[in-house]
Amino acid sequence: MRKCGIKAANVLAAICMSAVLMSGCGQGDYQKLETSSAAEQRDEAEEEEKREEDGQPETSLNDREKAMAPAPVFTDVSDTVYVAGNQVRLRTAPSTEGSSTVAAMVNSGTPLSRTGVSDEWCRVSYNGQTLYVHKSLVSTQQPKPQESAPAQAAGSGGTGAGQAVSGAQAANGSQVTLDSGWKYAEYSAIKSGAATLYRAEGANRKGITVCVNAGHGTSGGGSVKTKCHPDGTPKVTGGTTGAGATEAIAVSSGMTFSDGTPEAKVTLAMAKVFKEKLLAEGYDVLMIRESDDVQLDNIARTVIANNRADCHIALHWDSTTSDKGAFYMSVPNVASYRAMEPVASNWQKHNALGESLVTGLRGAGVKIFSGGSMEMDLTQTSYSTVPSIDIELGDKASDHSAGTLDVLASGLVAGVNQYFGQ
Numbered sequence: 001m002r003k004c005g006i007k008a009a010n011v012l013a014a015i016c017m018s019a020v021l022m023s024g025c026g027q028g029d030y031q032k033l034e035t036s037s038a039a040e041q042r043d044e045a046e047e048e049e050k051r052e053e054d055g056q057p058e059t060s061l062n063d064r065e066k067a068m069a070p071a072p073v074f075t076d077v078s079d080t081v082y083v084a085g086n087q088v089r090l091r092t093a094p095s096t097e098g099s100s101t102v103a104a105m106v107n108s109g110t111p112l113s114r115t116g117v118s119d120e121w122c123r124v125s126y127n128g129q130t131l132y133v134h135k136s137l138v139s140t141q142q143p144k145p146q147e148s149a150p151a152q153a154a155g156s157g158g159t160g161a162g163q164a165v166s167g168a169q170a171a172n173g174s175q176v177t178l179d180s181g182w183k184y185a186e187y188s189a190i191k192s193g194a195a196t197l198y199r200a201e202g203a204n205r206k207g208i209t210v211c212v213n214a215g216h217g218t219s220g221g222g223s224v225k226t227k228c229h230p231d232g233t234p235k236v237t238g239g240t241t242g243a244g245a246t247e248a249i250a251v252s253s254g255m256t257f258s259d260g261t262p263e264a265k266v267t268l269a270m271a272k273v274f275k276e277k278l279l280a281e282g283y284d285v286l287m288i289r290e291s292d293d294v295q296l297d298n299i300a301r302t303v304i305a306n307n308r309a310d311c312h313i314a315l316h317w318d319s320t321t322s323d324k325g326a327f328y329m330s331v332p333n334v335a336s337y338r339a340m341e342p343v344a345s346n347w348q349k350h351n352a353l354g355e356s357l358v359t360g361l362r363g364a365g366v367k368i369f370s371g372g373s374m375e376m377d378l379t380q381t382s383y384s385t386v387p388s389i390d391i392e393l394g395d396k397a398s399d400h401s402a403g404t405l406d407v408l409a410s411g412l413v414a415g416v417n418q419y420f421g422q
């Protein structure tokens with residue numbers, strides 16, 4: 001890191017940090033870090049500190065870009081506009097640069113109280129916040145109901161992706177296995193297990209399904225490899241051993257906390273707490289894993305989420321030992337990667353979901369690492385067709401008591417609410 005830590009070039013720094021820290025593809029990373037020597041781990045910890053000093057690269061870049069653009073001038077108005085499209089981003093600033101300004105995602109027909117207009121932007125009031133939306137994405141005409149559609153809007157009218165399982169199968173606790181006909185299913189190597197779909201039963205049911213993926217916990221997952229990218233290209237963030245690799249471990253075993261607890265145990269406990277809070281909030285929940293072992297690799301987990309959920313949240317803790325706080329793995333700002341499907345059509349949604357989750361965690365009082373994100377080329381991201389994020393809730397030194405997991409779950413639910421505009 002030090003040899004490439006050129007402060008003036010944040011982009012270069014970001015690439016170098018990627019090279020140091022992101023050796024794997026998918027959660028294979030953690031296994032590599034776990035087996036590195038104590039000296040290497042110390043170096044990594046120092047690099048973490050260094051990065052905190054440098055500031056989070058993506059944010060710094062965005063700030064610079066924003067600083068260069070002239071600020072739009074708004075004329076005050078007072079009327080209502082309607083969102084004209086699905087998964088429209090509401091931002092904290094009138095700028096499309098990056099994902100760091102995305103505060104909420106809203107769907108077609110959502111009414112917004114407009115307080116100002118500029119040449120390109122509308123200033124709106126949404127859930128008590130002053131936010132901005134591009135003029136082309138709203139209309140003063142309320143759209144017809146049939147114009148609202150796909151993704152989580154499949155939830156409108158109470159027919160969420162969860163219910164698409166149909167009839168008896170949609171009963172609580174129904175098993176969801178990998179359908180070999182689903183897109184990218186053939187790339188999975190470990191696929192005999194099943195996820196479980198739970199349906200919210202309260203009057204507040206939203207018809208939105210959240211896939212909760214407890215990271216790791218696939219016996220034998222470390223001895224099988226899968227393709228990093230569906231098109232066979234090598235991963236774009238890579239380190240010493242894994243640079244340019246086209247295949248990675250199907251599911252790694254995860255790290256071990258400083259107190260000796262395996263990460264997979266903690267992600268499972270976290271998933272269970274998160275599930276209960278989501279159900280209480282009215283979300284349906286697709287649980288990837290509910291015991292120590294599920295025979296579903298990262299690709300199988302992702303493809304199941306693609307087809308049975310409206311978003312996919314993988315729970316992890318990082319391999320550092322500095323108790324550095326929570327962050328999400330953002331989509332690398334590498335042109336070839338962001339141009340590759342299904343990343344091209346979905347990366348902005350992934351980052352927006354990550355931003356919402358970090359905002360929710362921060363609001364719950366959770367310590368956030370640096371700018372709240374770190375670029376990473378993950379298997380999960382490379383195959384996701386629904387908003388999908390790997391959230392790192394802390395690291396080896398972080399407290400993972402029941403009380404802490406409860407706070408984390410509350411923050412994550414707040415983030416999900418924000419993302420779906422609930």
Ligand SMILES: [Zn+2]
Pocket residue numbers: 027030215216254255263315316317318
């Ligand atoms: Zn992990």
